[in-house]
Amino acid sequence: xxxxxxxxxxxxxxxxxxxxxxxxxxxxxxxxxxxxxxxxxxxxxxxxxxxxxxxxxxxxxxxxxxxxxxxxxxxxxxxxxxxxxxxxxxxxxxxxxxxxxxxxxxxxxxxxxxxxxxxxxxxxxxxxxxxxxxxxxxxxxxxxxxxxxxxxxxxxxxxxxxxxxxxxxxxxxxxxxxxxxxxxxxxxxxxxxxxxxxxxxxxxxxxxxxxxxxxxxxxxxxxxxxxxxxxxxxxxxxxxxxxxxxxxxxxxxxxxxxxxxxxxxxxxxxxxxxxxxxxxxxxxxxxxxxxxxxxxxxxxxxxxxxxxxxxxxxxxxxxxxxxxx
Amino acid sequence: xxxxxxxxxxxxxxxxxxxxxxxxxxxxxxxxxxxxxxxxxxxxxxxxxxxxxxxxxxxxxxxxxxxxxxxxxxxxxxxxxxxxxxxxxxxxxxxxxxxxxxxxxxxxxxxxxxxxxxxxxxxxxxxxxxxxxxxxxxxxxxxxxxxxxxxxxxxxxxxxxxxxxxxxxxxxxxxxxxxxxxxxxxxxxxxxxxxxxxxxxxxxxxxxxxxxxxxxxxxxxxxxxxxxxxxxxxxxxxxxxxxxxxxx
Numbered sequence: 001x002x003x004x005x006x007x008x009x010x011x012x013x014x015x016x017x018x019x020x021x022x023x024x025x026x027x028x029x030x031x032x033x034x035x036x037x038x039x040x041x042x043x044x045x046x047x048x049x050x051x052x053x054x055x056x057x058x059x060x061x062x063x064x065x066x067x068x069x070x071x072x073x074x075x076x077x078x079x080x081x082x083x084x085x086x087x088x089x090x091x092x093x094x095x096x097x098x099x100x101x102x103x104x105x106x107x108x109x110x111x112x113x114x115x116x117x118x119x120x121x122x123x124x125x126x127x128x129x130x131x132x133x134x135x136x137x138x139x140x141x142x143x144x145x146x147x148x149x150x151x152x153x154x155x156x157x158x159x160x161x162x163x164x165x166x167x168x169x170x171x172x173x174x175x176x177x178x179x180x181x182x183x184x185x186x187x188x189x190x191x192x193x194x195x196x197x198x199x200x201x202x203x204x205x206x207x208x209x210x211x212x213x214x215x216x217x218x219x220x221x222x223x224x225x226x227x228x229x230x231x232x233x234x235x236x237x238x239x240x241x242x243x244x245x246x247x248x249x250x251x252x253x254x255x256x257x258x259x260x261x262x263x264x265x266x267x268x269x270x271x272x273x274x275x276x277x278x279x280x281x282x283x284x285x286x287x288x289x290x291x292x293x294x295x296x297x298x299x300x301x302x303x304x305x306x307x308x309x310x311x312x313x314x315x316x317x318x319x320x321x322x323x324x325x
Numbered sequence: 326x327x328x329x330x331x332x333x334x335x336x337x338x339x340x341x342x343x344x345x346x347x348x349x350x351x352x353x354x355x356x357x358x359x360x361x362x363x364x365x366x367x368x369x370x371x372x373x374x375x376x377x378x379x380x381x382x383x384x385x386x387x388x389x390x391x392x393x394x395x396x397x398x399x400x401x402x403x404x405x406x407x408x409x410x411x412x413x414x415x416x417x418x419x420x421x422x423x424x425x426x427x428x429x430x431x432x433x434x435x436x437x438x439x440x441x442x443x444x445x446x447x448x449x450x451x452x453x454x455x456x457x458x459x460x461x462x463x464x465x466x467x468x469x470x471x472x473x474x475x476x477x478x479x480x481x482x483x484x485x486x487x488x489x490x491x492x493x494x495x496x497x498x499x500x501x502x503x504x505x506x507x508x509x510x511x512x513x514x515x516x517x518x519x520x521x522x523x524x525x526x527x528x529x530x531x532x533x534x535x536x537x538x539x540x541x542x543x544x545x546x547x548x549x550x551x552x553x554x555x556x557x558x559x560x561x562x563x564x565x566x567x568x569x570x571x572x573x
Contacts, residue, residue, distance in 0.1 A: 207425060208425050210410060211422060212411070214374065215408065217394075218373075219426055219475075220393075220396075220397065220426045221425075264418050265414045266412065
């Protein structure tokens with residue numbers, strides 16, 4: 001197998017990240033010139049504003065990229081997205097409820113509410129889909145949880161106590177990394193790393209699923225174990241990312257696609273490169289959002305990625321159609 | 326290596342009825358029967374994929390469902406009826422998936438086994454080719470090489486000749502024959518009675534979940550058995566080893 005070439009891809013991505021992180025620290029409304037360090041408050045800007053933001057971009061991107069790769073491998077479908085399990089909408093519902101109750105004022109509570117929402121979606125998923133291990137029923141359950149959480153979010157919005165709270169919710173739902181601090185990094189990083197570790201443990205099982213569910217079982221991979229690992233891994237990565245950054249779509253869909261042709265196309269060998277490439281994409285996109293001049297504040301990261309992602313998706317569908325024709 | 330695969334009083338509701346069979350390694354055993362006879366169900370029980378309602382399936386002296394999944398996977402290679410390959414991997418990577426139960430695809434020992442399986446199925450020239458660019462016959466060979474790369478004591482295949490033309494079907498049967506000569510047990514669900522007659526050491530004929538004939542092909546697939554089981558008058562033509570079935 002192409003183990004060596006996979007290692008090379010991972011090394012290239014790490015080098016790119018090592019270049020992109022310092023560059024992203026310099027970019028923003030105030031440009032910092034490393035050769036002329038007399039910029040006012042440069043140290044504060046870099047250490048208290050941009051470094052935590054960059055770290056958060058890496059954590060969220062890695063989580064979403066890795067989750068997307070695992071999800072596509074598990075469902076054996078290149079169009080699968082980590083949102084399909086209903087965990088992201090569940091976390092968003094939790095976060096919206098924290099706004100609605102006014103608790104979001106205490107900044108610790110929003111991530112806690114969001115994680116509780118993600119946990120609720122995970123528990124529901126395990127409960128309903130648990131006994132029957134088939135992937136189709138599992139996906140349907142996820143879709144139902146998605147639409148349930150989505151409609152409850154709409155309900156919370158329509159019952160919103162005041163217009164200010166409503167606009168705050170809507171803005172938050174768009175997903176962004178602006179004005180985050182080390183506190184969010186401390187919440188998201190351990191959960192995401194744990195989630196990625198769980199997803200990595202599914203690698204062999206995902207490889208076996210290439211041959212279908214029956215063949216995977218006969219290769220010694222129990223579907224029930226695989227399912228539990230997927231729920232925990234996707235729940236931790238996606239839940240953590242929604243808790244600190246809101247809903248950021250398309251990363252989990254796009255990144256595995258961009259990376260897959262560079263690997264040997266086994267789902268297991270895609271996990272690490274996809275996490276690294278996700279980190280890179282979110283970091284660069286977030287720095288881009290900061291730099292783009294936009295009247296009335298900066299472009300929201302979630303919006304920017306959807307603006308890149310949706311056309312990408314359409315091109316993908318066109319290419320697939322040509323492939324099938 | 327476990328030298329027998331057996332069932333005792335094995336029953337599955339509406340499918341199989343009290344089957345007691347012992348299948349031996351080093352032989353090609355064909356399971357034949359009309360549609361709905363329970364052929365595929367029997368094969369999934371022998372593979373440990375399905376637990377019987379009553380009775381047991383056993384690998385050697387061990388009850389199937391007590392064998393750890395990974396250990397069972399190292400011992401039994403199974404080719405499903407219409408095998409899928411979800412991602413467009415190369416032949417080499419596909420064959421390498423057979424090493425998953427051993428956790429050694431990246432080691433030299435694993436690589437050697439993969440190479441041997443590729444060589445056995447004459448796939449060297451196609452090693453780096455993506456699965457999507459293989460012909461039907463090449464794809465069937467690659468999937469069989471995946472089963473062989475596990476190095477299983479048993480090869481179980483459900484209709485391995487479906488979608489293969491005559492030449493490729495015969496070539497695949499010859500290779501399976503060789504595997505049996507090397508001591509592996511080969512168990513095949515076959516639709517084509519002439520193939521079973523010409524290549525199998527033993528034929529088990531099922532009808533509505535019961536064994537109606539079991540033994541050497543010329544006895545188990547006698548004209549009388551075929552007339553009774555398939556409800557179709559038939560006559561064997563030709564010499565032993567190259568028989569053909571004339572219907573009607």
